[in-house]
Amino acid sequence: MHLSRYFMPILREPPKEAEIVSHQLMLRAGMIRQSAAGIYSWLPLGYRVLRKIEQIVRQEQDRAGAIELLMPTIQSADMWRESGRYDDYGKEMLRITDRHKRDLLFGPTAEEVITSIFRDGIKSYKELPRNLYNIQWKFRDEIRPRFGVMRGREFLMKDAYSFDLSKEASRLSYARMFAAYLRTFARMGLKAIPMAADTGPIGGDLSHEFIVLAKTGESQVFCHSDLLEIEVPAANTNFQGDLTEVMEQWIGAYAATEEMHDAKRFEAEVPKDKRVEARGIEVGHIFHFGTKYSEAMGARVQGPDGNLINLEMGSYGVGISRLVGAIIEAGHDDSGIIWPVSVAPFEVGLINLRVGDGATDSVCADIYAKLTGAGIEVLYDDTDERAGAKFSTMDLIGLPYQVVVGPKGVKDRQVELKDRKSGEKQTMSFEGVISRVIEDVQRNRILV
């Protein structure tokens, strides 16, 4: 992509409404624009990141055996009356009336829809277990949206729903999603730690929040430092099998958010030098909630003995739009964002320091062609800005690698490669930078 033809309205100063750093940087980098309180347009740069995160979530759900479908944003109130939640849900639910005066709502979650679909589509225990997921925009009319996309009213969420015949089988489904989440967040360069969670209004008896540690996190969290060292399940993990052991490895050590924190237990179970007290951001939440919806909505199958059995269900959410903010909170410096390759809007920024200089232009054109030809995503700054402005912009938007080409270096057939994260700069030949960048990008695309 040539920057001179792209749409990336950057701001030098952060708009005053942005309080936290991820919100400021997303506005400054031209990733989002606010449309109403807690509702955002995703500009091209931000949308590219959102789609990459979505794609990682999708790949890991597929790997774990979940099946994607797409459910509507607008739901019928009738379904919610059936589950008994229509009146319980309160003002967070955006209620809408159509021209026939029928009650509709903008879905804050999809348990009702999925339960009804699944109930009508399946009759026998032979068709279990199944896990269905969808990636869709949700709306919760938060009293006070804040922190940009971290706590918007409209948000993109992956939610998966497992259906099993028994509680034991359902726990296997839970462990499978648990393991999938470990991989999902690790691939985005995040250390996400599962922590025991309150099951809240959804109900049930097994629930974990996945918390990303970040200095600017919204809540205080406590855990054993060993949890930071455990390897996530490898790509070739057999997700058909029993992953209980993987899960137990993670839930063995102490980890809790402030709501669930028990200071006495923390001190008793975790040696002083292993205690981590940090800030955290919730990026995923999984529940095993049993038969709450299947009973209310009549989702049953016939078992081997011919008797009807209520389905055991679990639900598994990932805040995809929120993750964009969380990744920035976890990765930035004074100059701007620092993207991991796996979710970066472009993988490489190519800076032409002297647009109009024949030799410099042609070296840039050559590098651009060779990198894009190798499947690398390059944002080529071919604008007629001054060097300083270009460096600042590139640092702000946080592409992992910067290739800097100027007339001085070109004379000696040299260009510069800068690593955004370390700030390290190396001078090398045209050919050298091309092979080096291709190699580094390909190696870092998939982190685990």
Add this chain to the structure above:
RNA sequence: CGGAGCGUGGCGCAGCCUGGUAGCGCACUUGUCUGGGGGACAAGGGGUCGUAGGUUCAAAUCCUAUCGCUCCGACCA
């Protein structure tokens, strides 16, 4: 919903108290010089001052209402 604050050009702000031709910095356009970490000079373009009423010869400024946004609290992926 309780408390606090803010709406003036794309972004950041001054002007309001004490009514009198709408300003500053950045960004933008054109030109010249420049050119490796947000450059200099010159000339320009862009704003029904959130909206609606009212007071007044005259309203960004005073009064009333209303809408929007932000922060603190209760709530939350």
